[in-house]
Amino acid sequence: MRKIKLSPLFITLLLAAVLVLGGCVPKGEQDKAANSFMVTDMLGRQVTLKKPVERVVAIGPGALRLYCYINGIDKVVGVEQLEKNNPTGRPYLLAYPSLTSLPVIGPGGPNNAPDPEKIVAVKPDVIFTTYNADKASVDALQGKTGIPVVALSYGKVSAFDPAVYSSLKLIGEIMGQEKKAQELIGYMEKCKEDLNNRTKDIPDNKKPTVYVGALGARGAHGIESTQGKYSLLEAIHAKNVVDETGKTGSIMIDKEKLIQWNPDIIFIDLAGYSIVQDDYQKNPAFYKALSAVRKGELYSQLPYNFYTTNIDTALADAYYLGKVIYPRQFEDVDPEKKADEIYQHLLGKPLYAQMAKDFGGFKKLTLP
Structure with a gap:
């Protein structure tokens, strides 16, 4: 078979034609x-x-x-x-x-x-x-x-x-x-790692038992509203008495169960604090039966569940919970300053003062 030899000029023209034809896609489609x-x-x-x-x-x-x-x-x-x-x-x-x-x-x-x-x-x-x-x-x-x-x-x-x-x-x-x-994301992970490192090596027998009540769930609730495997307590390896139920997420407990658990420390979400106060007026004996109430181990938590999770406030709460439960491991943390640092990173402004004005801030609570 005879071989056809193509001249350099022919090859050049052929390539140019291919490029021209390839560029025949409508300009509108190219722009799109x-x-x-x-x-x-x-x-x-x-x-x-x-x-x-x-x-x-x-x-x-x-x-x-x-x-x-x-x-x-x-x-x-x-x-x-x-x-x-x-x-x-x-x-x-x-x-x-x-x-x-x-x-x-x-x-x-x-x-x-x-x-x-x-x-x-x-x-x-x-x-x-x-x-x-x-x-x-x-x-x-x-x-x-x-x-x-x-x-x-x-x-x-x-x-x-x-x-x-x-x-x-x-x-x-x-x-x-x-x-x-x-x-x-890096900042959030840094907070997670910090909370973990401060608390991961604390032996269980050195940890107080904890309960968080009045947690919001499609509205405000009283002390019986809580969570199993509560993520903020999980982040600091705390002993959540509710985990005994084997449930995860929002649950409503029988108040008598709280007396049986009798946790060392109780946190009240401030969104439901007024409900707890009203309930105390109706049934003070129930609250006085809780050692945490009698011993002054009742603390606040800023509410973060408004139109789902305000992640900034939840992070601030995690540090405050850690400060209360493990004061030695969090001795260098000022919860109010930490809250402002978190708000600054996520939203560009320090907002703790306004949150504290609206709800009462991080503090010990007293009943009534």
Whole structure:
């Protein structure tokens, strides 16, 4: 077979033709590809967004809070009505009060569905949501609005949940704040490691028994509201008497069970303190039967469960719990200063004084 020899000139022309033909993709399609990017949200959905993301809404329990941790209020164009209601107990609204002057994009609240029409009216480039636990409902919202919807998650525990870290990374990726997200996650992990290192080697027989009551769970409750495997006590390896039940998360106990446990130290979440005070007036004998009450080992805890977890306040509480339970291991910690350090890192402002003004701060409690 005779070989065909191609001249250098022919090869050059052929390559040029290939390049020209390859460039025949419509310019609009080229621009579209260059100005879009894809992320995978917390439900495993692949979401395509356009660059740059300039207008944002965050809907559902805690979504706006997570966004504020990463990007402040920059680019937020609307908020739920619930966010405009009493900001007490939500440090992100204390740090950024101007959020409450933005247009309303829906009622908000865990039992209220998003309002597609009001969301569309403020023309966001992306909707961050914590409302939906299934892909179908998130896809439905995206279909109704025609706007990319990115699902976030808080996971299952009050602090140090990997789902929160992943959500912060996702917001950082979308908003071009990857470095900020990594710094924030690094700070949280540093706190976790510090709490662990201070307490991990304390023998069980040197630990007092502890109970945390009046914990918020879809509203305020009395002393019988508590948690098994309570993440803040877990972080400091404390002996939570509730763990005897084998349950995890929010539970309501029989008050007589608390007398049986008779913990050395009791913490009361300040969101439910008034309920506890009222209950004391009705049944003082119950409280006087608790040695922690009689011996003055009753302490406060700042409430952090407002429209799900205020991670900043939960971290501050963990340090205060550690200071009370293990004074020697936390002798160098000033809980109020530590709280302000945490608020500063997460929200850019020291907010402990305002939280203490609203709820009473870290202190011993007395009944009545």
